[in-house]
Amino acid sequence: xxxxxxxxxxxxxxxxxxxxxxxxxxxxxxxxxxxxxxxxxxxxxxxxxxxxxxxxxxxxxxxxxxxxxxxxxxxxxxxxxxxxxxxxxxxxxxxxxxxxxxxxxxxxxxxxxxxxxxxxxxxxxxxxxxxxxxxxxxxxxxxxxxxxxxxxxxxxxxxxxxxxxxxxxxxxxxxxxxxxxxxxxxxxxxxxxxxxxxxxxxxxxxxxxxxxxxxxxxxxxxxxxxxxxxxxxxxxxxxxxxxxxxxxxxxxxxxxxxxxxxxxxxxxxxxxxxxxxxxxxxxxxxxxxxxxxxxxxxxxxxxxxxxxxxxxxxxxxxxxxxxxxxxxxxxxxxxxxxxxxxxxxxxxxxxxxxxxxxxxxxxxxxxxxxxxxxxxxxxxxxxxxxxxx
Numbered sequence: 001x002x003x004x005x006x007x008x009x010x011x012x013x014x015x016x017x018x019x020x021x022x023x024x025x026x027x028x029x030x031x032x033x034x035x036x037x038x039x040x041x042x043x044x045x046x047x048x049x050x051x052x053x054x055x056x057x058x059x060x061x062x063x064x065x066x067x068x069x070x071x072x073x074x075x076x077x078x079x080x081x082x083x084x085x086x087x088x089x090x091x092x093x094x095x096x097x098x099x100x101x102x103x104x105x106x107x108x109x110x111x112x113x114x115x116x117x118x119x120x121x122x123x124x125x126x127x128x129x130x131x132x133x134x135x136x137x138x139x140x141x142x143x144x145x146x147x148x149x150x151x152x153x154x155x156x157x158x159x160x161x162x163x164x165x166x167x168x169x170x171x172x173x174x175x176x177x178x179x180x181x182x183x184x185x186x187x188x189x190x191x192x193x194x195x196x197x198x199x200x201x202x203x204x205x206x207x208x209x210x211x212x213x214x215x216x217x218x219x220x221x222x223x224x225x226x227x228x229x230x231x232x233x234x235x236x237x238x239x240x241x242x243x244x245x246x247x248x249x250x251x252x253x254x255x256x257x258x259x260x261x262x263x264x265x266x267x268x269x270x271x272x273x274x275x276x277x278x279x280x281x282x283x284x285x286x287x288x289x290x291x292x293x294x295x296x297x298x299x300x301x302x303x304x305x306x307x308x309x310x311x312x313x314x315x316x317x318x319x320x321x322x323x324x325x326x327x328x329x330x331x332x333x334x335x336x337x338x339x340x341x342x343x344x345x346x347x348x349x350x351x352x353x354x355x356x357x358x359x360x361x362x363x364x365x366x367x368x369x370x371x372x373x374x375x376x377x378x379x380x381x382x383x384x385x386x387x388x389x
Contacts, residue, residue, distance in 0.1 A: 001348070002028035005186060006090050009067065010074070010097040010104070012039045014142075014168050015202060016126050017063040018175030020096050023182060024066035025344050025355070031090065031368065032067045033074070033083070036387050038361045039064075048339065054361050061358045065336060069359035070368045071389045074107040078388045082373070083109055087117045089372050093186050096178070098126040101136045111197040122185035122195040126178050130201035140202070145170035149206035157227035170206045177205040234279040238315065239290060244298045245315040248289070251275070253309035261308055262292040365389060 005028040009020040017032070017039070024030040032039070041063060042054040049056050072086075073079040087095070095114060097104050104110065104125070111123045128145060129135035143164050146152045151170065156163035181198045189195055230236035236249040250258045255278075259268035267288050272278055278285070293301065298314035305312035314320070321327060322340070332343045337357040369375045369389065383389045 002026045005029065005094075006092045007031070007094045007096065007182075008033060008086065008090065008092045010095060010099070011126065013041060013098065014059075014063065014171035015174040015178060016096050016098040017041070018172055019124070019126070019178035019182060020067070021063050021065060022176070022179040022344075023094075024064075027066075030067040031086075031364070032064060032069045032359065033072050033086075034069055034361060035073055036071045036362075036389065038071075042361065055358075061339065062341060064358035065341065066356050067359055068364040068367070069362060070365050071362040073388050074104075074109065076386075076388050077108075078383065078386070080108040082369075082383075082388070083107070084113070084117060085373055086368070087114060087121065091118050092121050093189060094122050094124055094182050096124045096126070096182070100127050101125075101131040115195060118195070120189040120193045120195050122182075122189055123197045124178055124182055124185070124200065125198065126174060126200045126202070128201070129203050131199045135203075142168050142170055145174075145202045145206060149203045150210050151206055154210065154223075154225050156225055158225045160227075162225070170202055173209065174200065174202040174205040177208070233275060234282055235285065235289065239293050241293045241301055241314075242295060242297045244317075246293065246298050246301050247313050247315065248293075248305075249311040250278075251311055257308040257310055261305055261310065262289060264288050264292065362389070 002023060005023070007020055007023055007028050007030045009017065009030050009032045011017055011020065012034070020028075020030050020032070038054050039060060041060040042057050044057050044059040046058050047053070047056040048058060048061070072082055074083055114121050114123055125131060127136070128140040129138055140148065146155075146164050146169065147162075149170065152162040152164060155165060178198075178200050181200060185196045185198060228237040230249075233249070233251075236251075238245050238247050255273045255275075256268055259265065267285065272281055272285060296304075302312050302314045316324070322333070327333065330347070334341045334343050334355050336355045339357075341355070365380065365384075369380050369383075370377060375383075380389070
């Protein structure tokens with residue numbers, strides 16, 4: 001789909017590389033520009049094999065499929081000049097960076113210079129808080145973004161401390177928002193031949209996930225954390241079972257199906273049928289449910305409930321996902337090199353089918369510097385010795 005779209009990826013970490021991974025997996029030509037020591041995620045645990053090998057990080061491998069890698073120190077005069085030559089040669093639709101407000105400009109490269117080289121190139125800048133405002137230069141990691149965006153305020157049990165989500169959800173969601181921004185500005189530049197400077201804040205991107213918690217505050221109502229419970233419906237929460245945990249929701253089928261599933265006539269009482277009044281019978285219903293759940297295994301519960309149109313699922317771990325007949329049937333996983341990767345979360349005919357592993361550090365230096373930019377090999381060796389590339 002995007003085979004004629006070119007992207008220069010100056011980003012590091014998670015949010016920026018994830019946004020460009022979405023594009024590269026759609027077929028875009030993404031050139032990842034790394035500092036000579038490599039992207040920070042190259043040394044992020046866990047590793048496939050040797051921990052000392054910058055090409056063995058599982059996180060880096062996931063975030064950088066179908067990209068090319070060159071090394072370049074932008075913050076040297078020679079490096080900045082090479083970056084401008086790269087923009088002239090590639091004529092990218094997008095440049096993605098997440099150095100932080102004002103940092104890219106210190107290299108001598110800014111949106112105005114990019115525009116003077118290629119007027120249709122858009123610059124996508126990702127930072128913790130955006131390029132303006134009193135927090136613009138504040139530092140943050142995943143836990144801080146989840147905290148300051150409000151995500152942690154709604155995660156955890158109401159009578160316990162807030163919790164951080166297990167995944168790097170703030171970074172990954174920010175990457176998805178950045179990818180959406182990239183698609184928007186690709187379309188705009190095709191229509192107008194004019195690039196745009198997009199300013200993406202991870203704080204704002206993740207506030208967008210608060211939905212009714214934020215809207216409730218706008219109406220003067222601060223909604224509490226609900227933990228595993230639904231704010232108004234019962235049962236709609238997580239319970240232990242014989243071999244793990246299941247999420248239980250007694251809908252959309254009528255309540256009688258719940259009683260039949262759990263083989264307990266004590267659950268089949270008329271006063272339990274009305275969903276709105278059912279929460280007041282929690283103390284009577286819950287012991288009967290947990291007694292049955294404790295005796296049964298999660299996948300048996302899941303399939304048995306679904307046959308009765310009850311919205312149950314089980315808490316899947318990574319092994320469960322790899323063995324999921326649903327994901328296998330949809331060919332979700334991709335074998336890239338010797339490793340298995342999650343696939344793209346959408347199915348369209350023009351996604352990349354011949355996926356390539358994340359590149360080795362500087363794997364495409366010769367292709368880009370010698371073949372594309374025409375730099376002699378002796379000069380390339382000299383640039384490498386000086387740590388410009």
